[in-house]
Amino acid sequence: MRMVLSIVLAMVLLASAVLMAVIPASAAGISGEYKKLFEGDSKITRGELANAILPYMLGGGALQVEELRDAAHVYAYWNGEPRSIVDSAKRTVTIYRPVKRIVVYNSDAGEAVQVLGAEDKVVGIVDTVQKNTFYFPEMSTKTFVGKWDNVEFEKVVELKPDLVISYVKSGVVGYYGGVKVAEEKLSPFGIPVAGLDLYDPDYIPTELSKLSILLESEGRASEYIEWLDGYKELVEGLVSEKAKPKVFITTTGAIGKTSGIPTDGPGTAVDKLCNMTGAENIGAKAPKVGTKYEVNNEWVLNESPDIIIMKVSGVYGWDSETEPQSLVTRLLEGKGWDNLNATKNNSVYAVPWSAIYGMEQPFAMTLFAKIFHPEIEIKNPTDVYNGEFLEEFMGISYPEGNVFVYPPLVG
Helix, strand or coil: CHHHHHHHHHHHHHHHHHHHHHCCCCCCCCCHHHHHCCCCCCCCCHHHHHHHHHHHHCCCCCCCHHHHHHHHHHHHHCCCCCEEEECCCCCEEEECCCCCCEEECCHHHHHHHHHCCCHHHEEEECHHHHCCCCCCCCHHHCEECEECCEECHHHHHHHCCCEEEEECCCCCCCCCCEHHHHHHHHHHHCCCEEECCCCCCCCHHHHHHHHHHHHCCHHHHHHHHHHHHHHHHHHHHHHCCCCCCEEEEEEHHHCCCCCCEEECCCCCHHHHHHHHCCCEEHHHHCCEECCEEEECHHHHHHHCCCEEEEEECCCCCECCCHHHHHHHHHHHCCCCCCCCHHHHCCCEEEEEHHHCCHHHHHHHHHHHHHHHCCCCCCCCHHHHHHHHHHHHHHCCCCCCCCECCECCCCC
C-alpha cells in the first residue's frame, strides 16, 4: 500500500506541473472540501492527499482536478502548510493554494510584482498601471478595475483573483483602494487582500520579502534587496560627513501659486530619502493643512533653500530638455524667488515623480545624492536606472537619450 501511495503521489505531482500551464483558475476563494485538507494539524499530510486523489482517479471524489493540483503543490513545495504573512496593516494574510491570479490596486504593487517576476499572474489593474505602458508593457493591457483611489470591487470579484495587493490606507475621502475597504468588500468572496505600502524606502525590503513569500519568489526578492542595500550603504558612506544643503521639494501643483504650495512633510518617503542622501528637507518644518503639507512664497523665502526639486507626475523622463526647462521656468514665475540660493545657483530641478518612490530606490538615492553633492564619485544615476533597475529587475529598456533630470547633473 505504501508503494502504491508513493507511485500515485509521484504521478500526481508530475501531472500537476503539466496541468499548471494548461488549466486556468476557475474560482476565487477555497471550497469547503479543499479547506478540510488543512484541518487537524493545519497541514496537508501524505495520507490526506492520497485519500483525496484516489477517489478522483476512480471517477469520483469531492475535489476538482485544479484543487488536487494545488493540494499536491502545497504538499510538495510548502511542506503541506499554508503560507502566511503579517502585512503593513498588521493583519495576518494566509493563502492555502498557489497564487495564479493577482489584482494590483496601485503601480507600486505592480512594480513589486514585476520585480519578483510574477507579472504574468496579474489579471486586474488600475489606472496608474494602465497608463504606464513604458513600465508595464504587458501588465497595462490586463482588465481595468477602476482608478487607484476608487476601485470597482465588483470587477475585482468577477476576475476571481487569488490575491489582491492594496495600499494600507489613504487620505482620499471614499478611497476604495485601501486594505480596510478592500477586505470588507472582498472577504465575503474568500479573496485574500494584502495591505503593503511598497513605496517607502524604510519598508520596501521587509514588504517585498513578505510579498515574495506569497508569490513563491523569495530568491528574486533576495537579489533585489541585496542590490538595494548595497546602494544604501554606499550612498550613506559617501554623504555621512558632508554638510547638508537645505532642499525644498514640491510638485507641478506649485506652478502659478503663491500660497497653497505643496511640499513633503516630516516622515514622508521623500523626507526619509533626503535624510538618507545628505540633505535637510525644509518641508519637515512645513505646516499641515488637512492631510497635506502646504506653504506660501514667504515661507520659502524665509527658509531660503539651496536646492529646489519639483516632482513631475505622469512622466518617466523626457525626449529633450524643452519640456522640463519650461516647467522650471513656470514654477519660478511670479514667486519672487530670484534671490534664493537655489535660483541663483541654477539648482532648481525637475525630476519624474517615478524617480522618488517605489522599487526605483537605488536610482532615487544616487540621483538625490548627486544633486545634493555633485562632487561625490558615484555611478551615473542613468546607468543605475537603465542598466540595472529597468533591464535587470523590470525587464525593459529606457529610451536612449531621454532626459531624467533637468538641469543636467554636474560631474
